[in-house]
Amino acid sequence: xSKLAAPAAAKASSTLPKKESILELSKLQDQLVRVxxxxxxxxLGILRGYxxxxxxxxxxxxxxxxxxxxxxxxxxxxxxxxxxxxTQVSVVAPNDGVEEIANPFVAAAExxx
Amino acid sequence: xxxxxxxxxxxxxxxxxxxxxxxRGSKEIVGTLRGFxxxxxxxxxxxxxxxxxxxxxNKYIKTELHTEILLNGxxxxxxxxxxxxxxxxxxxxx
Numbered sequence: 001x002s003k004l005a006a007p008a009a010a011k012a013s014s015t016l017p018k019k020e021s022i023l024e025l026s027k028l029q030d031q032l033v034r035v036x037x038x039x040x041x042x043x044l045g046i047l048r049g050y051x052x053x054x055x056x057x058x059x060x061x062x063x064x065x066x067x068x069x070x071x072x073x074x075x076x077x078x079x080x081x082x083x084x085x086x087t088q089v090s091v092v093a094p095n096d097g098v099e100e101i102a103n104p105f106v107a108a109a110e111x112x113x
Numbered sequence: 114x115x116x117x118x119x120x121x122x123x124x125x126x127x128x129x130x131x132x133x134x135x136x137r138g139s140k141e142i143v144g145t146l147r148g149f150x151x152x153x154x155x156x157x158x159x160x161x162x163x164x165x166x167x168x169x170x171n172k173y174i175k176t177e178l179h180t181e182i183l184l185n186g187x188x189x190x191x192x193x194x195x196x197x198x199x200x201x202x203x204x205x206x207x
Contacts, residue, residue: 039138082191086120
């Protein structure tokens with residue numbers, strides 16, 4: 001029976017315990033979260049569950065609709081209890097951690113020239 | 114409610130019933146879930162495909178496939194167990 005070389009003990013110094021993610025979804029359990037997907041979809045729902053691959057279970061989930069230029073609007077449609085694939089997730093944020101501000105990139109009319 | 118729902122368990126519970134899938138772009142699929150694998154590739158029966166209508170945003174063109182399909186998990190973004198698909202007022206037949 002050939003002995004396989006033991007995996008090098010030199011794991012990256014930033015080793016985390018095996019099941020931990022750098023994102024602590026346990027903090028967001030049962031809270032309203034906003035999830036952005038890499039295809040552009042945005043969803044809002046109550047986080048009911050997740051796994052280590054960041055697959056998510058959202059309850060009372062709404063999807064934000066988009067307009068012709070694929071910009072997200074305030075229009076929503078109700079989806080209900082959903083599973084979001086972790087491979088497609090780009091952002092998970094608590095909904096009450098988000099605040100809309102005036103667009104800082106739009107110059108006020110008198111500023112130009 | 115602190116008991117955490119595992120996503121893949123929820124998909125497993127949906128086997129045998131209807132499921133609505135939102136793909137990465139604007140395409141959607143509805144079918145009866147027969148099974149899935151670790152990559153969340155799906156086997157769907159009596160699948161109906163809802164393709165985005167190029168002329169109308171948020172509207173769909175429905176194509177009934179009348180067959181069992183293997184849906185590649187690569188582009189699957191959202192799964193809605195028991196879901197019925199986009200609301201009928203937004204759907205037109207192919």
